[in-house]
Amino acid sequence: AQSVAQPEDQVNVAEGNPLTVKCTYSVSGNPYLFWYVQYPNRGLQFLLKYITGDNLVKGSYGFEAEFNKSQTSFHLKKPSALVSDSALYFCAVRDKGDNFNKFYFGSGTKLNVKP
Amino acid sequence: DAEITQSPRHKITETGRQVTLACHQTWNHNNMFWYRQDLGHGLRLIHYSYGVQDTNKGEVSDGYSVSRSNTEDLPLTLESAASSQTSVYFCASSLAGGTAEQFFGPGTRLTVL
Numbered sequence: 001a002q003s004v005a006q007p008e009d010q011v012n013v014a015e016g017n018p019l020t021v022k023c024t025y026s027v028s029g030n031p032y033l034f035w036y037v038q039y040p041n042r043g044l045q046f047l048l049k050y051i052t053g054d055n056l057v058k059g060s061y062g063f064e065a066e067f068n069k070s071q072t073s074f075h076l077k078k079p080s081a082l083v084s085d086s087a088l089y090f091c092a093v094r095d096k097g098d099n100f101n102k103f104y105f106g107s108g109t110k111l112n113v114k115p
Numbered sequence: 116d117a118e119i120t121q122s123p124r125h126k127i128t129e130t131g132r133q134v135t136l137a138c139h140q141t142w143n144h145n146n147m148f149w150y151r152q153d154l155g156h157g158l159r160l161i162h163y164s165y166g167v168q169d170t171n172k173g174e175v176s177d178g179y180s181v182s183r184s185n186t187e188d189l190p191l192t193l194e195s196a197a198s199s200q201t202s203v204y205f206c207a208s209s210l211a212g213g214t215a216e217q218f219f220g221p222g223t224r225l226t227v228l
Contacts, residue, residue, distance in 0.1 A: 032214055034216055036219075041222075042221060043207075043220050043221045043222050044207075044217075045219070046216040046217070046218070049214070049216055090158065092217075102163070103148075103160075103209075105150075105157050105158040106157060107156070
């Protein structure tokens with residue numbers, strides 16, 4: 001069965017420090033992986049995705065994510081965190097089942113960036 | 116610009132009433148989805164549609180229904196609202212299959228008293 005796990009409910013980091021938000025997945029075949037961000041009282045916004053090719057994917061707002069097939073992980077990273085990065089982050093996966101149409105979301109990780 | 120909108124943004128209703136939440140997208144996407152978001156549960160899929168006249172049940176479909184009469188709209192109906200359906204509801208759309216990401220609406224906060 002397809003699943004996505006975000007092992008940390010909350011991540012705290014100081015402004016200017018690097019941040020990592022973890023995601024692991026379990027799907028059949030090669031997955032398509034996504035990261036979304038949700039600011040308070042807003043819908044989810046797409047950040048980046050991995051489809052194929054280079055394992056390091058760059059996205060919006062200076063975020064990047066590293067796909068690691070052997071560890072079945074897709075961790076979100078940013079070299080230098082900003083207070084404005086504080087939000088809820090969701091990892092999602094699509095797989096070959098159902099013609100890749102459905103998304104499976106993790107439970108979300110709240111990122112707190114302190115000044 | 117293309118967009119996806121939801122209405123109303125906030126709704127308070129009483130137990131037992133029928134409620135319909137609207138979702139309208141101008142992306143011309145075939146795929147549309149309804150999710151609910153609750154603390155501790157992340158996003159849970161309620162119903163989805165891959166095109167006009169197509170609807171499918173998600174993981175938490177009991178008490179909800181949808182209909183798809185055109186490409187742009189996927190209204191979500193709560194047949195008889197229950198307090199357990201108090202939640203924030205998100206509509207999303209995407210191109211069919213493959214590599215496309217989903218685009219989300221702003222959400223509807225529903226309170227059932």
